[in-house]
Amino acid sequence: MCGIAGFSLFNYNEGGEKALHDMHHAILHRGPDASGTYLDEHIGLCHRRLSILDLSEAGNQPMFSADGNLVIVFNGEIYNFLELRESLAAQGVQFKSHTDTEVILELYAREGIQCLQKLNGMFAFALWDKTKQELFIARDRLGKKPLYYFSDNGRFAFGSEIKAILALQDIPRDIRLDAVYDFFAYQYVPDPKSIFQHIHKLPPAHYMVLNKDGFTITEYWDLSFKNTSRESEEHNKARLKALLEKVTKQRMISDVPLGAFLSGGVDSSGVVAMMAEASPTPVKTCTIGFDNKDFNEADFAREIAEKYNTEHHEFTVHQNVAEQLEHIVSFFDEPFADPSLVPTYFVSELARKAVTVALAGDGGDEMFAGYEKYTTDNIENKLRNKFPESVRKTLFPTLASLAGRVPGTVGKKAKSLLTTLSHDAAMGFYITNSMITDEMWNSLVKPDVAEKLQGYHPSHYTIDTYHKADGPDHLSKILYTDIKTYMTGDILVKVDRMSMANSLEVRAPILDYQVAEFAASLPSEQKYRDGEKKYLLKEVFKPFIPESLLYRKKMGFSTPLDEWFRGELKTLAETRFFDRKSGLTDIFNVSEFQKVWTEHQSKKSNFGIILWSMLMYDLWYKAYVAEKNE
Structure with a gap:
């Protein structure tokens, strides 16, 4: 895990080595172990290193290909780099290091952009091809590693975090009002926007090619739900178990101390169980708790830790959040409001005292339908389908208005339900999950802001994604929507920033793209069955997790x-x-x-x-x- 940044000199002089120094200093926390820069007449690149594989200087970046024609700065991990390295060695490639970075370089030298199809991991990298005079920038399929870029009047710069770009001189900080509205609806700013007018996110599973004439952005992968598996449940269960064991072992390759986040929930407990099965020594586990018992999962985590005899570390968040909040927020370069950022920061801080790499259970809820909202949405959609569209659109808004006059929570809930049902499934999913109602927004926002935003509504992001999904049913479509929006824009951003704030690398086995593709191929009833969420995943984990924990109500990192x-x-x-x-x-x-x-x-x-x-x-x-x- 590292930090990368750079700029183009095709049309603008950014200031040479000083500019590169300012950029990589801004992301020092992402890689305190080493730094490096590359500068020629066309491009500037810089890198901060958090050493994980090959701790020698041979692993430092920027790194050059064997022929010196290619230069790369890379953030992330390639989990299948050993098999790729073996294949390249068979073709005569002689490696100078034991890093996955060098594997990317040599794979690109032979296969060009198509190398992305062979990479399995979390990554964002920028690769300068001196011969073509092209900069090739790419992000992993699910967006585990971030990449921002600035483009305005011929200037171009990029970085793992916005603060690296803002370190350059005269970068405008004009705020996008539509992004502000998005933020209050979602708690994050959806890609490809950022909160700043001229800074954007390179979306997951996309690559960019930049040369003197400008740049193009291309999608190289998407998640498909249309090829539903016809295999038996037992077959799929066995295949999922084998796949999870494989990807967990891949993520345990490290030259530095390794452990795991443990919440006591299904996903993190399952990951710890599989780590324990594969590890010859006790797994190091880390848990965060709260004084408030309604939000405290430490007891559940302790039960798993004792079952697998882990080296367990606990920290309780006491009444000191206000004292640290401004410091924590400083690691987010744009507004971000998922409240679980607080425990994620503290568990990362705790873990870093014992390990440099931590495995986590992220992805299970989105891939296998684990959130409570899927139950709510399932009920709402069944109700929606019982009424003709004409009735829902004409009668329900009136009923919602009347329900709003009923005092107390009953009236509020009835109004919310009727409002949701008056819309189609995609808009209904947005309304159910939006963090601010239209009524609340309209009552709070200034008239001049409302006028500037006239005609804009954040729901388009959810609706457009929902309709892009190729799934055979509603559950498939909302899972695709959450994976492409909430997971990439919220969950993965939170984990990246809070772990990197503590110079900790986090790896999520369930977020392997092969697991994602397999989960997408499962029939919906093997993910959500009779109200039971994550059905097949729980069946896989049943031998490893006590049933009292496996089927308890989900809490997550609540606050x-x-x-x-x-x-x-x-x-x-x-x-x-x-x-x-x-x-x-x-x-x-x-x-x-x-x-x-x-x-x-x-x-x-x-x-x-x-x-x-x-x-x-x-x-x-x-x-x-x-x-x-x-």
């Missing part, structure tokens, strides 16, 4: 937001929300927002998630916009 805003975050929130320099004052009507704050404090309503999004936006704005303008 007590409603409580925090009436307690430990109250002072920080009040200080920031009502500061005249707050970034919120440009977007929201302060008097309307005051009503939300007062209602939450009085416990008439719980607005913790909205308040959290607002606090995250404001703290980001303070760090990346306000302080830079002073």
Whole structure:
């Protein structure tokens, strides 16, 4: 795991070695072990190294091909690099190191862009071809490693994080209002946008080719649900087990200490169980807990740790979140509000004291239908299909309005359900999962902002993705949507930033693209059966996890937001929300927002998630916009 950055000199002089130094200094946390730069008349590249494989200087980057024609900076891990290396060696390639980086170089030298089809891993890299005078930039299939780029008036720069790009001189920080709206709807800014007007994300499973004439972006892979397996359940169960064992072992290859995140949930427990089966020594495990028992999974994690005799480490998040929040937020270069970023930061910090690489259970919920929202959506969609579209579109909005007049949670829930059912399945999925209702947004946003956003709505991101899916049924379509949106835009961003903030590499076996393709091929009833989520995955893990844990209610990395805003975050929130320099004052009507704050404090309503999004936006704005303008 590392950090990369660079720029083009085709049309603009960025400032040479000093500019490269500023860029790689901005991402020092991603790779504290070594750094390097490359500069010629056309391109500048820089690299920060977190040493994982081949700890010698032979693994430092930028790295050159055997003939010196190719130069690469690479962030990530290629899990099948040993078999690729063996194949290349059989063709006569002589390697100078034992790294996966060199394998990419030599594979590209022989197969060009098609090398992407053979790479299995998490990666973002930039490869300069001196002969072609082309820069080839690519991201892995599911987006585990990030890549941002800046393009404006002939200038071009890229980096693992936006802060590397912002380290260059005169990079404009104009904020996109549509991205602000997206953020409050999703808690993140969806690709290919960023919060900044001229900075973009290279989407997962895409590559870019840049030369003196400009650049092109091409998708090289997508996840298909249309080829449904006709094999028996037992066959699929055996195949899934074998596949998970294989990909877990691949991710245990490391020249530095290795362990695992353990929440006590199905996915992380299953990964730890498979690691324990494959490891000759006790697995190092790390768990985060909370004082609030409703959000604390430490006891469940401890049960798994004891079962597999792991070297277990625990940390309890006490009442000190406010003290560290600004520091934690500084690692996100754009607004990000998934509250589980807090425990993810702390578990990464804890893990780094014992290991340099940690395996995690990410991906199980999206690949195998593990979220509670899939149950909710399943019920809603069955209800939706019982009524003609004409009835839903004409009668239900009126009924929703009437339900809204009923006091208490019953009225609110009825209004929400009727509103959702009045729309089609794609829009209904957006409404169910949006973090802010249209009604709330419209009541808070300033008139001039609303006018500038006229005609724009964040739902298009969900709807467009849903309709791109090729699955045979509704569940397949919403799983595809979550994998391409929520997982890549939220889950993987959170894990990358919070682990890299602590110079820790995180590997997720379930996120192997072969597991993703296999899961997509399973019939929906083998993923979600009679209300049981992750059905087949649980069948695989049943021999390894006690049934009391396997079938307990999912918690995930939850946080007590409603409580925090009436307690430990109250002072920080009040200080920031009502500061005249707050970034919120440009977007929201302060008097309307005051009503939300007062209602939450009085416990008439719980607005913790909205308040959290607002606090995250404001703290980001303070760090990346306000302080830079002073």
